[in-house]
Amino acid sequence: MKHRIWQALAAFALVCGFAPTASADLTFGVTLSATGPAASLGIPEKRTIELLPPTLGGQKIHWIILDDGSDTTRAVTNTRKLITEDHADAIIGSTVTPNSLAMVDVVADAKTPMISMAASARIIDPTNPRTHWVFKVPQNDSLMADAIAINMKQNGVRTLGYIGFNDAYGDSWLSEIKRSAATAGIKVVAEEKYNRNDASVTGQVLKLIAAQPDAILIGASGTPGATPEKELVARHYKGKIYQTHGIANPDFLRVCGADCNGTLLPIGPLVVWEQLPDSNPIKAVAKQYVSEYEAKYGPGSRSSFGGHAYDAWMLLTKAVPVALQKAQPGTPEFRAALRDALEQTTVVGTNGVFTMTPQDHNGMDNRARVIVKIENGKWILVK
Amino acid sequence: MDLSIAALLAQDGITNGAIYALLALAIVLVFTVTRVIWIPSGEFLSYGTLTLAGLQLGKAPGTVGLLVALAIVAGLVETASSWRQGALARLPRRLLFWVGVPLLIALVLARAAPLQWPFPVQVLLTLAAVTAMGPLQYRIVYQPLADASVLVLLIVSVAVHFVLTGLGLWFFGAEGSRTPAFSDASLQAGAVVFSAQSLFVVLASLLLIGVLYLLFGATLYGKALRATAINRIGARLVGISPSFAGTLTFALAALLCAFSGVLIGPITTVYYDSGFLISLKGFVGAIIGGLVSYPLAAAGAILVGLLESFSSFWASAFKEVIVFTLIIPVLLWRSLATRHHEEDE
The missing domain is CATH 3.40.50.2300 (Response regulator)
Structure with a gap:
């Protein structure tokens, strides 16, 4: 026991001796x-x-x-x-x-x-x-884009329209989804751009609908993602609508309301940790974090x-x-x-x-x- | 592109153009009377939408805090200036106007939020709250600088814009809001469907423009403002107080912006910083009107709306470029077609 204490003290002295002038925090x-x-x-x-x-x-x-x-x-x-x-x-x-x-x-x-x-x-x-x-x-966006393409294929989607931010986020998603869609045998038939603060996306949406895609992916983050979706619903678009994980916060749900029912998106498991099977190791970590945060x-x-x-x-x-x-x-x-x-x-x-x-x-x-x-x-x- | 798409795009363009037109009118109004290029006009639009959205959710909107803060600052400014002028006897009445009224509106707003009053009352409350911020802004920022050059006023406006955007983030949060549509009905005219919402926006804008026309043409206050716009010193000589004209102007302009905020709420998601881009488009309209002509400014704003709508169909990636490039030929044409006269300062 005594030996241990001496060892610890020696180690402590060593540490103090070699520690830089800055604190060791x-x-x-x-x-x-x-x-x-x-x-x-x-x-x-x-x-x-x-x-x-x-x-x-x-x-x-x-x-x-x-x-x-x-x-x-x-x-x-x-x-x-x-x-x-x-x-x-x-x-x-x-x-x-x-x-x-x-x-x-x-x-x-x-x-x-x-x-x-x-x-x-x-x-x-x-x-x-x-x-x-x-x-x-x-x-990585590519991981999420693959998830979308796989789900589209399961849902029998053959043609896809894309509308996304006119910035790095939208461009990056466009190139990722083009790659993923190609491997899943889905054709991208229309590409449109809009800005976060646009008052209206009627023009882009009309053009998208005119191309008659089976599904439309919206490459946007946060509540601005609701703008094209609401417009698509108002113009009676009947196909499936996909979003990216960039929109996944409570404010998006508040702003989009009932118009977003049925929208599909890939997301990190944290947001739906309650619905994960108990065998998933992420569940415990997500539960710990979410309950602390909420x-x-x-x-x-x-x-x-x-x-x-x-x-x-x-x-x-x-x-x-x-x-x-x-x-x-x-x-x-x-x-x-x-x-x-x-x-x-x-x-x-x-x-x-x-x-x-x-x-x-x-x-x-x-x-x-x-x-x-x-x-x-x-x-x-x-x- | 067939006729029905063109009709939809035109409808969309005119609806947005009507909102830009209200902002363009506010900008022209403020510029002609006070020579301020009113860049923060867009913030008032955002505040309008966000206040109404807050009331709809039953939460006290951030406007309450903003009004209280502005009223306190205005009270301090007023006290300081009365002290310096040695006119403390007038102070209580002034404080009642600059501090009492805004605080009263803030109080009503805070108490009314959870009560879920009917929609028209909420709209009126929103307009009252945001309109009150116009004169407060004038009192705090522009009135002490009333004799500064246009350039100084412009620089101050840029600063005010940044301050108001920051305050907007602080009081309203980073996320945007929408308000429910006034009506989901639509009218069928041949192959073309008009939504009641866009008809309402256009009619409301026309109505407001009509009211302004009457105000300027038929009332003494309106004539006083026009007189100040035409000749500031002359107006002063015949007994029109410049600070009164400024206060009234900013109240009217804030009302216009708040009203456009209420109109745009159901059309798009509005963020604390959305107003700037919208007001820039109104500004392009105002430039087309040479910053003096109301009808030309309104027409210019409608043109901007249409151009935006059609360019978003044909070349969505270059929409803003196309809209803001419009200003170059317009400026060229205006500087060639009109004789330039220096402002007498």
């Missing part, structure tokens, strides 16, 4: 889009991070949360500030793809691991050496975006203890060890199961998506 820097066009995604992320515990692996955590206003320049400035002034051990963020892409170079120069909460697969493109330090928690922000306030922030935390809870064995927080060695540990991590998150490899810094598989149907303002799991 963990510092996690977060930059997210709590204001600006992506605010409806960034706000649940921010709220989730505020729920997270103040210690990890016996170390105190300094959380530094900055808002980038959905603006690329500010995301980069925030990242530089978090790295140079706050000596962050890891960066979480940002909410949207353009911001995250711009941050890749900053973290690569500073050799700091970063976990992005944006969707595009380009953020972690394995052929780009700059993405060595970057990980990503949301599902206890604070009200029933039904869940969204997969908050889940992404929680999944970033889940990755850190696995990787940080491993890295702590190799180096002290606040040092370049610790950041390198943390990156290496993240790359080896296997963890069950709220939106899927992550199996990180050097080739795949997202690590999600088919378990990260389910197809749900909207019925009377509820998400119903399609089995």
Whole structure:
């Protein structure tokens, strides 16, 4: 017993002796889009991070949360500030793809691991050496697009019309769905674009209906996704309507109302965790997170975006203890060890199961998506 | 493209154009009387829709907080200026107008929200609340700068726009809202179906324009505003108070914007920042009217609506480009066709 105590004291002295002048606490820097066009995604992320515990692996955590206003320049400035002034051990963020892409170079120069909460697969493109330090928690668009194409094929859809945002989100979905549809033998017969703030999409919708597709996919995020859908219903479109997971929040259901009944979309399992079979490992994690979140922000306030922030935390809870064995927080060695540990991590998150490899810094598989149907303002799991 | 599609597109374009026209009128009105290029007009439209949507949901809308905040600031500004002028005796009456009235409206709004009053009453309440913000904005921001140059006023307007957008996010949240349609009925005329909703929008806009016409043509207040628009110093010499004209102008303009917000609510989802793009389109209309002519501004706004609707059918990816490119030939034509005269400042 006495021997043990001496050992512990010796270890403690060793640690203190070698610790850098900075404190040995963990510092996690977060930059997210709590204001600006992506605010409806960034706000649940921010709220989730505020729920997270103040210690990890016996170390105190300094959380530094900055808002980038959905603006690329500010995301980069925030990242530089978090790295140079706050000596962050890891960066979480940002909410949207353009911001995250711009941050890749900053973290690569500073050799700091970063976990992005944006969707595009380009953020972690394995052929780009700059993405060595970057990980990503949301599902790749291609994973979701495949789910849509498979479901369409099962429903006998042969022709597809597409209407999406006139921006990177809409363009990325258009190219993904074209690829997925081609493999499923579905022909894309019409492509239309609109803007988030458009007062009317009548012109685009009339043109879509004129092409008579069996199904229409709307490539939009948040409540603006309801605009074309309401117009399609008003113009008596009879085919199936698909949405992307970007719309999955309670406000979309509120705005779209009864017009969205029967809409199909792929989504992370978190939103419908109650309907998952007990054998699904994601169920327990999602339950834990959703009940914590909804206890604070009200029933039904869940969204997969908050889940992404929680999944970033889940990755850190696995990787940080491993890295702590190799180096002290606040040092370049610790950041390198943390990156290496993240790359080896296997963890069950709220939106899927992550199996990180050097080739795949997202690590999600088919378990990260389910197809749900909207019925009377509820998400119903399609089995 | 066959006739029925063209008719639907035209109907859509005219409906949106009617809303742009109301904003264009508000912009022209404010510019002619106060020389302010009123960029924040769109925020009033967003506030209108979001207030009505809040009342519909039975929740106290963010407008309550906004009104209280503006009233407090206006009260401080008023007290400070009365102090400096040594006119403290007039202060209670002024405070009643600048603080009491907005607070009263805010109180009614907060109490009325859970009661689910009938729809027309909710609309009136919305209009009252948003209209009250117009004069408050003038009192806080523009009245102290009444003699500044057009450029300074423009820069201030840009700043006010950003402040109001930020406040909108704070008070209304990031998500958008819609209000239910006034009517789901539709009229069949030959092969073409007109929705009652769009007819209502167009008729309501025409009615409002008619009321404005009467106001300017037949009432003393309207004539006072016109006089100020034509010659500010002359109007002052015959006893028209510029700050009174400004207050009245901003009230009218805010009413126009709030009303267009109520009209657009059932057509599209409105966000705290939606108003800016809509007001820019109204602004293009106003530019077509040279920022002085009401009929030309309204016609220009309808043209913008039609152009937008047809270009969204033919080339949806370039819709905004087409609409905003319209301003270049218009500016060219106006600068060539009209004789330029410097403003006497």
